Amino acid sequence: MKNRxxxxxxxxxxxxxxxxxxxxxxxxxxxxxxxxxxxxxxxxLDPNNEVECLNQEVNELNQAIQRMEHELKTLGIKSPLYIKNNTMTLPRSTIENLFYNWKIKINNGYFTIDTGIKYISDLLPHYTSIEYLSPMTSYSSSSSEDSWSDGGSILIRFKSQEYGGFYGLTGKMLTKWIKKRMLGQQALLINHIPCGSRMLLDRLVDIYFNCHNLYCGWLHESSFRKRYSQLKEPLDDLICASLCCYVCATPCDHLDFNAYQRRDMCDYFYLKAKEKLVDQFDEPDKRLENICLDLRSEYEAAKVQTGIDYALFARHFSVAYCLRITLDCVVNKPITRQPIPFPVMNTLPDELEETKDFIRVMTWVNHLYEEPFVDMLVEQIHLILIGSTCTISFETVARMDQFLLDFGKNIPSEWRLCDNVFDEAKCRKALDQTTNPVAIHAFLHFAVLIVILYVTILQPVSVNDENDLLLQHIQRNALEKSLKMSRLLLYGVQRLFKLKTLSPCHVKLTSMIIMLYLVDPIVLQCSSPIKSSVLEAQKMFQKCLDIICNIRGIQREDTPPQLLAEKKDIKDFIHNGSVDIDYYDRFPDPWCALLHDVSQFFI
Incomplete structure (x- = not known):
């Protein structure tokens, strides 16, 4: 027996x-x-007692299975469609195969059933069998407009069939990375830079509010500064440590440190913030507060919430939702569903007009993702991003163009650059003429969603020859739309750099976020069978790489010569996801270094 x-x-x-x-x-x-x-x-633990406990658990599980079977049988008999379903006969071999493919195991007292089914798309080949066997048939609405299993609809499967993207590969990197021992805080202390000094912390706080908070409103400045001035040890405060980590991680021009120093400072403040975050679960008051926040989504608010705390909570909730979707892709897990609608984001009276405008843009973006059509598509395309197969009806694919066109027309007039978001010439002209950074931000957010939607249906899976022409049409339309919106995204980013009304630090950060979303779709476009499209995607990949390198400000002299002389075979990384973590960790910006090596494979 295993020692416990x-x-x-x-x-x-x-x-x-x-x-x-x-x-x-x-x-x-x-x-x-x-x-x-x-x-x-x-x-x-006494091994004999442990065996007795496990035997008792097995008996309890057997009784639970018997009760479940009895309830299902009773429910099936009460079903109004019981007689109809009872007349549906399947070959005995089909039913036996369905049962024999399921494996039941008991391991260390845990009861598991392995069906081999992970996603909805895996159920579709057995739909008739499942409908025949399930007593829940009468409770499914066959008239639902959103039903993908309607017999009259054409179901199309999509999957990234080649190297596909960086999300899955990044997940493999993180899986390997977390197995490494984290460096202690003493190893991260930077020579000649007192990270805990009040002067440095004051400077980082000023940089955050002057360069970043103006365009996101994550903190209420007057409330934070009042609280910050009363802190004896600012790094013992979770928000303060997180703020410092955030500033050091951004490509801000006001940090007079080289790339390696920024990296070490960011790691130092990150460990401080993580330590304080974990400590909250040892404080009874904080633990109760966290439980209440977690339960909040399960209950309707009795009245409209107001005040500074709720306004900041709504903003952080939206950002956390976007970050969680990205992390779900990185760690290769199904999407985490969030309660919809999102909390209402309100502006505060003493906030600047620029902050209020950007909060309104975030509110509009939330409305976009609250649309049932978009919510359904995001859940399905997430499967492609993690390397699985998604299934979408042809009607849904056909609706996509018109839905996005109509939603683009409903953008508030003060931000709407063009009525037809797919008219590239008019959009470029509108981007050239506008001096409103809020309008450009709204356009970029909308364009990112469009690119992701179309690029994930670039590779339909052919089941038979009958639908080949249909799949080719879908592929051509998706490639055309994704390339067009990718060009507009790059053009919009370049337009942001020319505006003088925005903080250069915020422009760099926004551009980095856009590049993060754009690089993966461009890699998918490189797998197109059309050579001209591949060449165009390769050129855009090079532009993205140039923008990233310029933004990060990493100089060649920041990297040790012996590190530059060491070469890695990036082909093995592309196809197998195997990467030398220790090698890239020696660079000041591992992601930028890895992306540079990956570009040699595509360009």
Whole structure:
């Protein structure tokens, strides 16, 4: 039997991980909190008792299965379509194959059923069998407009069939990275830079409010500065440590440090913020507050929420939703669903007009993602981004053009650059003529969504020869639209750099975010069978790389010569996702260095 580690009484009570270096020493958490590390007298589990417990769990699971089967049988008999379903006969071999493909296992007391089915698309080949076997048939609405299993609709499967993109590859990198031992704080202290000095922290706070907060409104300046002035140890405050980490991670012109120093400062403040975030779960008041925030989404608000705290919460909620979708792609997991509609984002009376305008743009973007049509598409294309297969009806694909065209016409008039977002010439002319940065931001957000929607249906999966012409038409239309919007995104970013009304630091940060979303679609465009489209995508990839390198401001002299002389075979990374983490970690910006090497494969 496997030896089990029994947590101490304190960690068990608080439901926290108990890390014990040595049996005769207190655990790390009790040492940190100065708690008495008491352990149960009988820490060692009796193997005989363990077997008895597992046998008892097996018996309980068997009883639960019997009760479930009884309930399903009763529900099936009560179904108004029971007689109709009972007349649906399938070959016995089909039913037996369906059952035999399911594997039931009990491992360490856990009961698992392995069906081999991960996504909805895996269910479609067995739809008739599932409908025949399921007692829930009568509860599915066959008249629903959004039903993809309607017998009259044409279902099309899409999948990234070649190298596809960077999301899955990044996930493999992170999986390998988290296995490495994190550096301690002492190893991250920077020579000649006192990270904990009040003077440096004051400077980082000023940079944040002068260069960044003006265009996102994540913090209420007067409230934060009043609270910040009362802090004896600012780095013991989670928000302050997070703010400093954010500023050091941005390509800000007001940081007089080289690339390596910025990297080390960012890592230092990140560890500080992470430490304070974890400590919150050891404070009873904070833990209760976090539980209440988590439960908030399950209940309707009794009245309209107002005030500074709620306004900031709504903004952070939207940003966290976007970040979570991106991280779901990176770690290769199904999309995390969020409650819709989003919390209403209100502006505050003492905020600047520029901040209020950008908050209104964020509110409009939320309305776009709240649309049921967009919400459904985002969930499906997420499967492609993580390397799986998605299934979309032909009617949905056909509706996409008109939906996006109509939604573009409904953009508020003060931000709307062009009534037809697919008219490239008019959009370029409108971008040249406008001096309103808010309008350009709204256009860029909309264009990013359009590119992602179209680029993910570039590679339909052919099931038979009957639909080949239809798939070719879908592929040509998706390629045309995605290339057009990619060109407009690059043009819009270049237009932002020419505006004098925006902070250059914010323009750089916005451009980096756009490049993050644009690089992956361009890689997918490089897999097109049309050579002219591939050449155009390669040129755009080079433009993206030039913009990223210019923004990050990484100079060749910042990189050790021996590191530049060492070459890596990037082909192995593209096809197998294997990458030398230690090698790229020695660069001041690992992502930029990796992207530069990847470009040699596509350009």
């Amino acid at each position: 580690h029994t947590p101490c009484t304190e960690c068990r009570k608080q439901r926290r991980k108990c890390i014990q270096i040595s049996p005769d020493q207190p655990c790390l958490r009790c040492q940190k909190l100065d708690k008495i590390c008491a352990r149960p007298e009988n820490c060692a």
